[in-house]
Amino acid sequence: MNLDFKYQNPTTIYFGKKSLDNLKKELSNYGDNVLLAYGKGSIKKIGLYDEVIGILKEAGKNVVELTGIMANPTYDKVQEGAELVRANDIDIILAVGGGSVIDCAKGISVAAYCAGDPWMKYWLQFQPVDNKIVPVGSILTLAGTGSEMNGGSVITNNAMKLKMGRVFPAKVNPKFSILNPTYTFSLPKYQMVSGIFDMMSHLMEAYFSGEDDVTTDYLIEGTLRSIIHSAKIAVENPEDYEARSNLMWSATLAMNPIMGLSKPQDWQVHMIEHQLGAYTDCAHGMGLAAVSLPYYRMVLPYGVEKFARFATQVWDIDPTGKSKEELANAGIDALEAFCDACGIVTNLKDLGTTEDMLQLIADSTVILGAYKKLTKEEVLEILKTAYEA
Structure with a gap:
């Protein structure tokens, strides 16, 4: 191991068929306002949406939804989510889906309270994250990106025809991630x-x-x-x-x-x-x-x-x-x-x-x-x- 390195990973992983049982306990660590971020509806087809909503209601949370996150999440979608975070004083972003949903959630997390243009500051100039970060939690439904346990956020700027990735510091990692392999069974x-x-x-x-x-x-x-x-x-x-x-x-x-x-x-x-x-x-x-x-x-x-x-x-x-x-x-x-x-x-x-x-x-x-x-x-x-x- 000839190259020096620093390794830190603060994400808590809950893995297995009963991993969702841990969601309510994790939610108790955050405030009442939750941004529920997901894709185009596949979580509803497998019944996961109803389960998650039930747990959120049982935990007494106020839920705001950001839907329609695409396979290659766009900067426009990040901005839409950031606006919802500010308007609803969101305490935690709960990303339910694959890596694209989680990438988008992390993008929203750093962009919501960024002074200036987040795209320029964080994805083009790779400046340090110096503003308030909204915590992210995730429930994974597609294995591939590893976004559930890293600080990566790959976002596409359609106006500029640029798809850029930024690996943010570990403080941007999901605070917890729930991994139930059965959620991936229905994938094409x-x-x-x-x-x-x-x-x-x-x-x-x-x-x-x-x-x-x-x-x-x-x-x-x-x-x-x-x-x-x-x-x-x-x-x-x-x-x-x-x-x-x-x-x-x-x-x-x-x-x-x-x-x-x-x-x-x-x-x-x-x-x-x-x-x-x-x-x-x-x-x-x-x-x-x-x-x-x-x-x-x-x-x-x-x-x-x-x-x-x-x-x-x-x-x-x-x-x-x-x-x-x-x-x-x-x-x-x-x-x-x-x-x-x-x-x-x-x-x-x-x-x-x-x-x-x-x-x-x-x-x-x-x-x-x-x-x-x-x-x-x-x-x-x-x-x-x-x-x-």
């Missing part, structure tokens, strides 16, 4: 497998960096193996509790951010996908998958040792008779085969991308990277490869 397969690649991508963004022998890499390899194993089961039987619970907890761990400690990390795939999402509004995990395959093939020669390790330690590929380069490429081939087997989309056309978008996406992509710093031309090449896949 498309959303489930999108979330699966999302959690894998979070791990790979940290993994494909550095050349030292760091404990974090071993943790990442083990978690990836668990995801791959459980994903195959869940695709065949979406209501296998053990598989879905393993996936839910793996997603939380993947972006904890314990899996990045003492790592330089990469995050170029996410930077490209963010702009892809800004133009197409595609499912985040699917966009990550489409970008990952050509990106990793491009940077592989610059980190061949780690890619070869990925092949043997994650995919159990026999190194006998293979050069490091052949082994490394076999690992990426295994990742692609896994995507195909799970029904994960890897073609940009299937995600609503048009050819005229490619240059715009490339030009607006933030350049990060670990083993290789890309040029804008190389970003465009990656997008073209994914478009023609």
Whole structure:
């Protein structure tokens, strides 16, 4: 562990079939006014909305609702929520849904009492959070982002065609998160497998960096193996509790951010996908998958040792008779085969991308990277490869 780090995670996790039983106790720690934030109604279809409302009423809370939070939450939605917070003197934001709902809630939390333009201050200029923060609690219904136990908030500014992520300090983390794997059973397969690649991508963004022998890499390899194993089961039987619970907890761990400690990390795939999402509004995990395959093939020669390790330690590929380069490429081939087997989309056309978008996406992509710093031309090449896949 050669790189110094500070690790803090104040989120309390309640995990399992009876985890919702803890909501009333947690609510007693906050005032009477609750902003209930959720998406487009799926929580009503599974009966979770009625359960949560019942607990809120039993706890004597005044409930204000923010509905219709979209898969890629917008800055307009953050502003709508911030206005509700101020107008109703909200004491806690309760986010019920997937990572997008929780990301939006955290965005509202920091934006509501921000002096000036929150978008400019927090998502573009990355200034410290120096204003009042409204506490957030979450009830998770979709495994993937890990937003239930981190300070991340990815928001799309439609007017600027920018999708930007900000990892806020731990004080912005949800104070508590309730994780019941059965809440994910009703998800369409498309959303489930999108979330699966999302959690894998979070791990790979940290993994494909550095050349030292760091404990974090071993943790990442083990978690990836668990995801791959459980994903195959869940695709065949979406209501296998053990598989879905393993996936839910793996997603939380993947972006904890314990899996990045003492790592330089990469995050170029996410930077490209963010702009892809800004133009197409595609499912985040699917966009990550489409970008990952050509990106990793491009940077592989610059980190061949780690890619070869990925092949043997994650995919159990026999190194006998293979050069490091052949082994490394076999690992990426295994990742692609896994995507195909799970029904994960890897073609940009299937995600609503048009050819005229490619240059715009490339030009607006933030350049990060670990083993290789890309040029804008190389970003465009990656997008073209994914478009023609």
